[in-house]
Amino acid sequence: xxxxxxxxxxxxxxxxxxxxxxxxxxxxxxxxxxxxxxxxxxxxxxxxxxxxxxxxxxxxxxxxxxxxxxxxxxxxxxxxxxxxxxxxxxxxxxxxxxxxxxxxxxxxxxxxxxx
Amino acid sequence: xxxxxxxxxxxxxxxxxxxxxxxxxxxxxxxxxxxxxxxxxxxxxxxxxxxxxxxxxxxxxxxxxxxxxxxxxxxxxxxxxxxxxxxxxxxxxxxxxxxxxxxxxxxxxxxxx
Numbered sequence: 001x002x003x004x005x006x007x008x009x010x011x012x013x014x015x016x017x018x019x020x021x022x023x024x025x026x027x028x029x030x031x032x033x034x035x036x037x038x039x040x041x042x043x044x045x046x047x048x049x050x051x052x053x054x055x056x057x058x059x060x061x062x063x064x065x066x067x068x069x070x071x072x073x074x075x076x077x078x079x080x081x082x083x084x085x086x087x088x089x090x091x092x093x094x095x096x097x098x099x100x101x102x103x104x105x106x107x108x109x110x111x112x113x114x115x
Numbered sequence: 116x117x118x119x120x121x122x123x124x125x126x127x128x129x130x131x132x133x134x135x136x137x138x139x140x141x142x143x144x145x146x147x148x149x150x151x152x153x154x155x156x157x158x159x160x161x162x163x164x165x166x167x168x169x170x171x172x173x174x175x176x177x178x179x180x181x182x183x184x185x186x187x188x189x190x191x192x193x194x195x196x197x198x199x200x201x202x203x204x205x206x207x208x209x210x211x212x213x214x215x216x217x218x219x220x221x222x223x224x225x226x227x228x
Binding site: 004031033035040041042045050059091098101104107108109 | 119146147149151156157158159160161164166204206208210214215216217218219220221
């Protein structure tokens with residue numbers, strides 16, 4: 001596609017429910033990133049995928065968070081047993097190869113609200 | 116661990132003013148630094164990427180400078196317009212974790228007509 005696409009754009013859920021957030025990167029981009037932006041705070045790195053390499057999951061805040069990337073393209077971020085502190089904007093980005101000289105291209109994000 | 120600070124946190128100016136947004140970072144071992152803008156409810160749009168070997172990078176009315184040794188970058192916006200109103204974020208790319216951009220909290224800019 002022309003840009004990074006994320007769905008849904010907004011998600012309201014009840015505490016304790018599981019949610020899935022989807023990211024469709026720019027076609028041909030092998031590197032994919034998930035960030036979280038909480039109200040009034042900066043962006044927090046969550047996870048990084050690069051090609052067929054093992055993902056860097058070092059930013060995931062707890063074992064309730066997991067992510068996968070199928071076929072080297074679409075990625076899904078899953079949050080199990082959601083808590084109110086999970087409320088945030090979840091942003092996905094992609095870049096061509098994950099080289100340090102590349103620009104990152106971000107999607108519009110998923111606004112998650114946990115009631 | 117890289118820490119990024121942006122000053123001011125918020126800025127309100129009348130249309131037409133030239134303005135400077137500041138970004139400082141603690142670890143000068145970086146590959147480059149990227150400036151983004153974020154509109155309300157939207158993702159981030161890359162504005163400029165300045166390599167560690169560069170001093171300046173320009174795009175239209177925007178000019179970014181980088182002083183790596185002192186851990187500082189500035190974004191200069193010339194002849195500001197209401198359409199420039201957004202949050203501006205800087206993100207250095209550290210050599211110790213090259214794919215993890217570390218973001219500042221941003222400067223919220225309002226340009227008044």
